Amino acid sequence: MPEQQITLTIDEEGAITAKTAGFKGKSCLEALEKLLGNTTDIIQVKTTDEYHQQQTIECKNTIKQRN
Amino acid sequence: MSAVIKTTTPFTISEVLFAALTKLGAEPIIITAENINNFQNRSNVAIDNIITNRKDYNGLQLFRFNGKVWQLQHDQDEYETSIVSAVNKEYQSVSRFLNELNGIYQVCYQTHLKNLAELERQKIEQARIDRVAATRLQAITEAKAQGYSVKEKNIRGKIQLVLTRSV
Numbered sequence: 001m002p003e004q005q006i007t008l009t010i011d012e013e014g015a016i017t018a019k020t021a022g023f024k025g026k027s028c029l030e031a032l033e034k035l036l037g038n039t040t041d042i043i044q045v046k047t048t049d050e051y052h053q054q055q056t057i058e059c060k061n062t063i064k065q066r067n
Numbered sequence: 068m069s070a071v072i073k074t075t076t077p078f079t080i081s082e083v084l085f086a087a088l089t090k091l092g093a094e095p096i097i098i099t100a101e102n103i104n105n106f107q108n109r110s111n112v113a114i115d116n117i118i119t120n121r122k123d124y125n126g127l128q129l130f131r132f133n134g135k136v137w138q139l140q141h142d143q144d145e146y147e148t149s150i151v152s153a154v155n156k157e158y159q160s161v162s163r164f165l166n167e168l169n170g171i172y173q174v175c176y177q178t179h180l181k182n183l184a185e186l187e188r189q190k191i192e193q194a195r196i197d198r199v200a201a202t203r204l205q206a207i208t209e210a211k212a213q214g215y216s217v218k219e220k221n222i223r224g225k226i227q228l229v230l231t232r233s234v
Contacts, residue, residue, distance in 0.1 A: 001233040006215070008206055010226040014198040016206070022234075035209055035230075 075169040078137040
């Protein structure tokens with residue numbers, strides 16, 4: 001059964017770095033939005049080559065909590 | 068004829084004044100509703116006054132807040148002066164007393180500023196800790212609600228949450 005994984009790293013100031021694996025296309029961003037809601041401001045998004053090829057199995061987002 | 072006058076630093080903060088008076092050996096006491104009866108026959112006191120162990124014709128010398136600064140109330144002629152204390156008996160003139168108090172007040176004021184800065188630092192640090200805890204809790208709660216299993220690690224002071232689910 002396919003597995004989806006999100007790794008959240010919360011730094012000392014409460015900012016979050018999120019890395020996803022096992023998602024297809026933009027669903028990784030949607031999953032993060034659903035998980036973190038509107039309480040965060042995304043300040044940076046890094047995507048993999050696979051993301052742009054629509055065969056994505058991994059994308060990486062860096063977001064920061066709105067204070 | 069000419070004159071040179073010098074004023075003291077305005078005593079504006081009661082805590083600092085109280086600390087300075089204590090250091091100077093003036094044995095200050097704040098007048099409250101509970102203790103005012105102990106002093107009414109020895110001085111013209113009111114609640115919130117700060118009395119000292121310095122005594123003159125009018126009774127115990129005290130500091131009274133006039134809305135802006137704390138002022139020493141004393142007999143102008145410094146008549147019948149004494150010190151009411153078991154340990155300190157040497158009466159100093161008002162001018163000398165205020166001069167010494169002025170110096171100690173400034174030292175205590177610096178300590179007061181440091182204490183305020185430390186309190187502010189602690190407040191900011193607590194806010195940071197609370198913010199991180201709230202972010203962690205919110206992420207875990209939402210992840211579990213969406214069917215993720217959560218594994219938590221602490222890596223060099225950062226919290227790492229690994230969320231996994233099968234689809």
